[in-house]
Amino acid sequence: MLLRALSLLLIQLFVGASGASCGCSSVVIPVHVDVLVPKDPTDEFGGLKSNSSSLRRVNDEYKMHGVFCQPHTIPVQNSEVLQLLVHGVTYNSQYWSPPIEEFRNYSYAAFSCDRGLSSLAIDALGAGLSSHPANASDVQYPTGAAALSQLARHLKKSALLPGVKPFKKIIGIGHSAGSALLNFGAIVDGTRSPFDGLILTGSVIFDHGPSSLSMFPSARDADPLRWGALDPAYLTTSNDRTFFYPADPTTFSPRMLQFDAFTKDIASVSMILQVATTSVPALEYMGPVAKVIGSEDQISCQAGSCMNVSALTAAERVTWPAAQSFELVVSQGSGHDINLDFFASGALNTVFGFAKKFSR
Ligand SMILES: *[C@@H]1O[C@H](CO)[C@@H](O)[C@H](O)[C@H]1NC(C)=O
Ligand SMILES: *[C@@H]1O[C@H](CO)[C@@H](O)[C@H](O)[C@H]1NC(C)=O
Numbered sequence: 001m002l003l004r005a006l007s008l009l010l011i012q013l014f015v016g017a018s019g020a021s022c023g024c025s026s027v028v029i030p031v032h033v034d035v036l037v038p039k040d041p042t043d044e045f046g047g048l049k050s051n052s053s054s055l056r057r058v059n060d061e062y063k064m065h066g067v068f069c070q071p072h073t074i075p076v077q078n079s080e081v082l083q084l085l086v087h088g089v090t091y092n093s094q095y096w097s098p099p100i101e102e103f104r105n106y107s108y109a110a111f112s113c114d115r116g117l118s119s120l121a122i123d124a125l126g127a128g129l130s131s132h133p134a135n136a137s138d139v140q141y142p143t144g145a146a147a148l149s150q151l152a153r154h155l156k157k158s159a160l161l162p163g164v165k166p167f168k169k170i171i172g173i174g175h176s177a178g179s180a181l182l183n184f185g186a187i188v189d190g191t192r193s194p195f196d197g198l199i200l201t202g203s204v205i206f207d208h209g210p211s212s213l214s215m216f217p218s219a220r221d222a223d224p225l226r227w228g229a230l231d232p233a234y235l236t237t238s239n240d241r242t243f244f245y246p247a248d249p250t251t252f253s254p255r256m257l258q259f260d261a262f263t264k265d266i267a268s269v270s271m272i273l274q275v276a277t278t279s280v281p282a283l284e285y286m287g288p289v290a291k292v293i294g295s296e297d298q299i300s301c302q303a304g305s306c307m308n309v310s311a312l313t314a315a316e317r318v319t320w321p322a323a324q325s326f327e328l329v330v331s332q333g334s335g336h337d338i339n340l341d342f343f344a345s346g347a348l349n350t351v352f353g354f355a356k357k358f359s360r
């Protein structure tokens with residue numbers, strides 16, 4: 001509870017710290033999701049390769065919480081563009097605005113707001129202050145991705161806050177499993193996708209068998225005070241989260257690890273296992289797509305697999321055959337959490353460059 005209160009306080013500080021140029025507020029948006037999920041929550045393809053007898057229906061209403069940041073003086077050409085920011089597993093919306101060094105160096109929300117683009121950093125289904133379905137096996141890629149798409153559709157029709165017009169363009173920006181969720185949405189929504197462009201960070205095609213749960217203890221065992229009432233299929237990490245950073249400990253601030261421990265969150269078993277869906281082609285998604293990956297990413301780039309940029313680009317491009325464009329940047333020096341190490345300013349610049357290009 002104390003940590004949760006601290007987290008909320010930090011959001012408020014961000015509102016104050018960003019001062020004249022930018023205003024942020026917490027928002028809660030209800031979404032209705034009606035999808036088929038695999039009966040087996042450990043199905044690594046999230047039901048994409050299943051027949052109807054192995055699927056079941058989830059038809060539910062969820063509350064999605066996020067932090068909306070908008071420049072006070074918004075350039076006219078940007079007023080109809082929203083970046084929807086989606087964090088990875090065991091993070092939440094605070095990934096996009098860590099309060100280290102007064103939010104100056106690592107906050108993509110502040111970085112892009114200062115440069116004229118609005119963002120909504122969302123808590124994914126089952127994380128942060130968004131709904132936590134009682135049964136963690138309701139939190140699978142089909143439900144999580146549909147919640148994001150429904151949210152984006154809603155924001156194109158209705159005002160997010162009084163005085164904020166519905167958006168004409170929404171760019172999905174993900175990190176890690178957040179990228180995989182947006183990727184899943186592009187696979188199932190195809191030409192009906194509400195996302196006018198996708199920027200996927202910390203995520204490459206995962207096609208080497210089921211991912212492992214060994215690093216993810218049950219959340220209710222890890223922190224009974226905070227998560228004791230939850231379904232044991234909600235997981236978290238141990239307190240050692242250095243694998244999200246480059247192997248060289250001099251390349252990130254030790255204080256970032258403290259932030260990481262304070263804001264550590266949870267994710268369902270399915271959210272971790274269903275990343276294999278990134279190997280399924282998004283045959284009908286037609287918007288522009290960019291991937292940004294850290295050269296020192298210890299999770300996605302084992303054994304130098306991200307060293308050869310042209311080979312990696314060629315391998316990744318095949319799952320986006322209908323995309324208007326496909327580009328891939330390897331951010332030199334960055335780890336898995338490209339926003340959180342000493343190379344963050346380069347990574348933030350790269351992501352913002354794509355966001356600006358896709359918003360035209
Ligand atoms: C449907 O999938 C299940 C599980 O993979 C399999 O056992 C069954 O034979 C399939 N049924 C049909 C009609 O293909
Ligand atoms: C953080 O940002 C401040 C001001 O923008 C800058 O002076 C400082 O060098 C930055 N620190 C790091 C570690 O990048």
Ligand SMILES: *[C@@H]1O[C@H](CO)[C@@H](O)[C@H](O)[C@H]1NC(C)=O
Binds near residue numbers: 137231
């Ligand atoms: C969650 O829902 C599934 C499918 O309806 C069911 O098989 C399972 O027993 C439920 N788990 C819990 C903990 O209620």
Ligand SMILES: *[C@@H]1O[C@H](CO)[C@@H](O)[C@H](O)[C@H]1NC(C)=O
Binds near residue numbers: 308310311314
């Ligand atoms: C990178 O991969 C391409 C094939 O995709 C290959 O032709 C080239 O030699 C590789 N470059 C290096 C430096 O290994």
